[in-house]
Amino acid sequence: MLGRFQYNDIVFSGEVFEDIVYPDPIYQQLDDEYPLSSLVILPPVNPSKIVCVGLNYTDHAKELNMELPNNPILFLKPPSAALAHEGLIQYPPESEQVDYEAELGIVIGKTCRNVSEADAFDYVLGYTCFNDVTARDLQRADGQWTRAKSFDTFAPFGPFIITPEELAQQNLAPGNLSIVCRVIRNENEEIRQNSSTAEFIFDIPKLIAFISSVMTLEKGDIIATGTPPGVGELLVGDVVEVEIEGVGILRNTVVSE
Helix, strand or coil, rough: EEEEEEEEEEEEEEEECEEEEEEECCCCCCCCCEHHHHHHHCCCCCCCCEECCCCEHHHHHHHHHCCCCCCEEEEEEEEHHHHHHCEEECCCCCCCCECEEEEEEEEEECCCCCHHHHHHHHHHEEEEEECCCHHHHHHHCCCCHHHHHHHCCEEEEEEEECCCHHHHCCCCCCCEEEEEEEEEEEEEEEEEEEEEEECCCCCCHHHHHHHHHHHCCCCCCCCCCCCCCCCCCEECCEEEEEEEECCEEEEEEEEEE
């Protein structure tokens, strides 16, 4: 697993094995290893952009009684929306309905443009859990998505990046992973979303090829691949978890701004 961390005033990248973090050797001022518990977990990459897919699950399209799109529907979240595992989602005062959306995140490993579907996986660094937090009332009011999707803390992802090799070692494929969203409210835990990436309308090679035909993807950029059915509302005090098979559990708490 790959991640970003903070130790005192030093921000660094490293590999995680069980509960030990091994900093990248370029950080010569650091020790060879650290207990994970001694570090602050940061978002695992610092993306130049977060590219999101608006409708990409067949079961979600059925839930909404919508026709399947001919091409991926794209929108962007700003890097300023990024939030780490265990970070606090801030409920903006402008909104009266903030929703969760559990998603698989693709982390780009090297700069690419006009990538073919056949070569798409060559540009994948790995996979992470992603929550496309959305001010749904503002989305409806605006008629477009930018404001509703872009508040600070509205793009939690992590805790770490699972590489394609690590996923394969678990005999798992990114196109067939269970994805679950849980909300813990007043100590009561409820599963709100429960699906599989096998329900993708557009698979990962198609998404990378399509998006890279529009824009250059840089190392560390995130593609959020869409959400399954069961999207719903978060309240202040809720704990929301996104769990993806073989990838991990992303956990965040909602607080008033």
